[in-house]
Amino acid sequence: MKHLLSAEDLGRDEAIAILDTAEQMSLLGDRSVKKLPTLRGRTVVNLFYEDSTRTRTSFELAAKRLSADVVNFSARGSSVSKGESLKDTALTLEAMGSDAVVIRHPASGAPHRLSSWIRGSVVNAGDGTHEHPTQALLDAFTMRRRLGRVNDLSVTIVGDVLHSRVARSNVRLLHTLGAGVTLVAPPTLLPVGVETWPAEISYDLDAVLPKSDVVMMLRVQAERMNAAFFPTEREYSRRYGLDADRMAMLPDHALVMHPGPMVRGMEIASEVADSVRSTVVEQVANGVSVRMAVLYLLLGGSPE
């Protein structure tokens, strides 16, 4: 594995190898010294063209726990605001000796372009409305830890599928790992061509909940909403939000997941977000283990 650009690139064996590696990495959290010497002398650049707290910190922590040097670069306050192109920025960073670039970019496909320009590894940390593969991996990791498996699970993904790179990556990875995925969203928030995805589509959340092992709520991405996709927030919340009454329709073992950041009261009610079924905080902790696994598998061996 040289780059991680899309969940689609991962075969079943590769995905499982990442999850197994993450399992070993997670043991580090129990130790008093939370550090491994493995990537000593390697440099990881976090190249973030979009705001992010969770993902950037998670990658930074993952790299640091493996003893890599980390450079954080955000577009704001850099020469990007002076008009520098992605390619020039990337080549500049490479000239400084980076071994891997973790990139988040508002344009779909930016990590793919980047991977053809630089010699080091590229990790996609979210590109436009395309993919966010490490999020899908940490979601699958969380399911496997809580429920013991991913294969044959019924996973329902609810909300703004149109703008969601998390949904795209999850549908692909979960399909690869043998789970069944159902997408629930207003018709206006489903992308064109969704019928070709390996997923069922439903517009009725209440009908799907009783047979779901996992329900994953997506944030309504107000910043990408350039049209009226639904009449009012209240109506969206009534039809597609997860409140306590709806949560009661889930089977007893079912999980409630959210990639964050949550908009409480919109897609998820506060009492649901704070319930024992919610894995929101666990997902963040698991994110570090999964990203350590990805960085180790990309950078741990010989550079060829």
Added chain:
Amino acid sequence: MATAPAGGPRTARTVLSGDDISRVTTRMAHQILEKTSGGADVILLGIPTRGVPLARRLAARMRDVEGVDVPNGSLDPTMYRDDLRLRGVRPLEVTDLPAGGVDGRIVVLVDDVLFSGRTVRAALDALAEYGRPRAVQLAVLVDRGHRELPIRADYVGKNMPTARLESVQVRLSEIDHEPDEVRIVAEDRRAGDGDGRSPEPRAAR
């Protein structure tokens, strides 16, 4: 199964049979008991892959002999190796320390083959991250020589002088699903790049 590498012919000779391995394991269990005054405070940690079943076998023998229950587990030194960048990425193995940790205990590291000593060095580094044992000792089934570091074993199943071009293959029923055996294979290829460990069975991962 190890497949013959492309190139010259290979000759294999058995140096320890299944019965030999059993006798040797029993002797090592006695030696550990003797040297640690009955095995109190001892923890056996196997180095994956084949050190793990060896540690389990030693613990079982020590129980047979003195009735002591010796905790055993595994310690994966992969992340602490100094040769990670010399080859493709290695998959991680399981680290499973017995409850109660290693602080103040006598830790006996167990591996199948002692060669350059680099695996043991990595294991010592890994162990230090988990706590401070009172003492660390090393038990190996085969010592084949060619050390590259100042490391020696406390308990040796068999000292086996080898040429660098030869490889020592250990087969244990728990891992390899074939009868226990240690054999030396003369290989007609460049040596010195390996760590002297037996090739893994080509598992479908």
